[in-house]
Amino acid sequence: MTIRNDQSVAPHDADADKLPGIRHIIAVASGKGGVGKSTVSVNLALALQMRGARVGLVDADILGPSIPGMLGIPAGKPPDVTGEGKAIPIERHGIATISMAMITGDDTPAVLRGPMVSKYLKMFIDATQWGELDYLLLDLPPGTGDTQLTLAQSFPLSGAVIVTTPQDVSLKIARRGLRMFERVHVPILGIIENMSGFTCAHCGEITDVFRRGGGERMSQELAVPYLGAIPLDADIVTGGDEGCPIVVAKPDSIAARAYTSVAAQLAGQLDKTPATALKPFVWQWETNEGAPEWAENASRAGGIRTRPIGLRRHDLRTLAVLWEDGHRDLFDVRDLRLNCRCALCIEEMSGRKLLDPLKVRADVRPRTVSSIGNYAIGIDWSDGHNSGLYSFDHLRSLGERIASVAAEDV
Numbered sequence: 001m002t003i004r005n006d007q008s009v010a011p012h013d014a015d016a017d018k019l020p021g022i023r024h025i026i027a028v029a030s031g032k033g034g035v036g037k038s039t040v041s042v043n044l045a046l047a048l049q050m051r052g053a054r055v056g057l058v059d060a061d062i063l064g065p066s067i068p069g070m071l072g073i074p075a076g077k078p079p080d081v082t083g084e085g086k087a088i089p090i091e092r093h094g095i096a097t098i099s100m101a102m103i104t105g106d107d108t109p110a111v112l113r114g115p116m117v118s119k120y121l122k123m124f125i126d127a128t129q130w131g132e133l134d135y136l137l138l139d140l141p142p143g144t145g146d147t148q149l150t151l152a153q154s155f156p157l158s159g160a161v162i163v164t165t166p167q168d169v170s171l172k173i174a175r176r177g178l179r180m181f182e183r184v185h186v187p188i189l190g191i192i193e194n195m196s197g198f199t200c201a202h203c204g205e206i207t208d209v210f211r212r213g214g215g216e217r218m219s220q221e222l223a224v225p226y227l228g229a230i231p232l233d234a235d236i237v238t239g240g241d242e243g244c245p246i247v248v249a250k251p252d253s254i255a256a257r258a259y260t261s262v263a264a265q266l267a268g269q270l271d272k273t274p275a276t277a278l279k280p281f282v283w284q285w286e287t288n289e290g291a292p293e294w295a296e297n298a299s300r301a302g303g304i305r306t307r308p309i310g311l312r313r314h315d316l317r318t319l320a321v322l323w324e325d326g327h328r329d330l331f332d333v334r335d336l337r338l339n340c341r342c343a344l345c346i347e348e349m350s351g352r353k354l355l356d357p358l359k360v361r362a363d364v365r366p367r368t369v370s371s372i373g374n375y376a377i378g379i380d381w382s383d384g385h386n387s388g389l390y391s392f393d394h395l396r397s398l399g400e401r402i403a404s405v406a407a408e409d410v
């Protein structure tokens with residue numbers, strides 16, 4: 001349950017017009033192409049659905065879409081649009097999906113520059129009529145570049161799943177992807193090892209083609225969950241090529257059961273992760289409109305120190321932050337302004353302060369405070385400054401610094 005900010009009777013719920021009704025957004029990622037990430041996304045979506053969940057799938061690989069082919073959806077047939085201008089996802093095998101291939105067709109490679117890719121991606125997620133979903137899976141393009149960061153920063157992802165093959169080189173790349181998500185505070189829900197051993201179609205015996213167990217080793221090494229292995233199986237390829245994924249075509253096969261088991265592990269991980277990530281907000285400081293949550297009862301011993309579960313206006317000059325471990329901080333808003341770490345306020349290389357405190361007015365205050373992904377807030381200040389990000393790590397350590405200075409002053 002969420003306790004709303006007692007000072008706010010906010011007529012406008014910031015998350016309500018963003019992603020209503022989606023319980024978990026999950027990114028499926030890999031460090032490089034060809035490891036079977038899209039195949040995993042499709043079969044995982046179907047396996048989650050077979051557990052009774054409502055599932056949507058975004059083909060976030062704007063430049064190399066492959067999901068429609070795997071689900072048997074014809075390319076080049078743009079989705080219908082609602083009266084409010086939202087795209088209606090196309091449903092196949094019970095999975096609602098949207099992809100660039102529906103717009104451009106198979107033969108027209110989308111030649112788009114970075115900002116356009118981000119724009120399409122955001123549209124696919126928040127300008128699509130998804131309805132009520134338990135899971136929205138995002139099949140990311142391979143790599144650890146802009147698209148991945150755009151997503152991590154724009155939407156409240158519940159977490160990311162990393163697909164890898166057993167070979168060392170692939171694992172090294174997957175590790176890089178994993179670090180990128182950690183940097184922007186997207187939890188890693190687990191690692192899936194794909195093409196792990198070859199299943200004989202006749203006797204069911206599994207032969208290791210590549211070295212086996214790399215995914216499991218990596219998850220141990222990096223202390224993230226291991227969700228399971230999918231065998232190398234020719235029927236997986238046929239299912240993908242023919243638009244009828246193996247989980248639907250041969251639900252009793254060893255490979256289909258492997259996907260089912262991974263889906264169960266993933267659902268378990270999500271149930272364990274309390275959904276305490278703050279929903280996106282754009283908060284008008286003066287009127288308190290759009291104020292974020294204050295989820296007092298989501299705090300727990302052992303909670304994450306740098307994960308806020310509530311932000312509120314203590315008074316017009318003070319921002320209160322409640323952290324998942326139950327700790328609270330009160331920040332004088334001018335102190336926050338003085339501690340801005342953007343390139344205009346701090347010299348990047350030397351760390352030397354460029355901001356002259358005497359030039360910051362005593363009555364400086366936020367105009368708006370907005371969430372930035374899962375890991376920071378951005379503040380638009382009354383003095384026109386708005387380039388600084390306050391990461392939750394930074395805020396928490398700032399709180400500690402202020403507390404220790406206050407203790408010395410006593």
Ligand code: ADP
Pocket residue numbers: 030032033034035036037038039040066142194195196230231232233234236237238240241
């Ligand atoms: P990615 O999205 O990582 O680029 P794809 O999902 O497109 O990879 O898969 C690449 C190729 O590997 C496809 O031909 C697909 O059918 C095949 N493939 C994926 N997973 C398996 C598997 N477990 N066994 C055999 N072939 C697989």
